[in-house]
C-alpha cells in the first residue's frame with residue numbers, strides 16, 4: 001500500500017514537472033533538509049534568499065498541490081516547489097517515510113500523542129461522534145466553550161494544508 005502512494009506521487013510529480021530544473025530552481029535541487037514523505041505528501045526545508053522555507057507537495061489522482069513559505073509560494077508552484085519535486089524524483093529514498101498513525105495502532109499512551117498529532121480536530125470529532133460523543137460533550141469534557149471549539153476546527157481546516 002505504501003508503494004502505491006509512492007507510485008502515485010511520482011507519477012503526479014512527473015506529469016507536473018516534466019522538464020529539467022529551471023535556472024531559478026537549479027540552486028535548490030538537492031539542497032533540502034528534513035525531507036519527509038507521509039503517504040503521498042512530501043515536505044522539506046530549504047534555505048532561500050530570505051530565510052529557511054518549508055516546502056510541501058501533495059500528489060493525488062487529480063495532480064499535485066504544492067505550498068511554500070516563501071513570499072511567492074503561498075499558492076505553491078514556486079521554484080522551491082519545482083526543486084523539491086526534482087530532488088524527490090531523483091532519489092525518493094532520501095525522503096524519510098513517516099507512517100501515519102491509525103487508530104488501530106494506538107496501544108500505549110505515547111501512541112495517543114502521536115495519533116493526535118496526525119489527525120485534524122475535525123477527524124477526531126468525527127470519530128468521537130461515531131462513538132456517540134458529540135462535539136458539545138467533548139467541548140464540555142475538556143472545559144472549552146463549544147463555539148471556541150468550532151472556531152478552532154474551521155480555522156484548522158482552512159490551514160490544514162500547512163500542517
Ligand SMILES: [Zn+2]
Pocket residue numbers: 053068069070071072073078079080081
Ligand atoms: Zn518558494
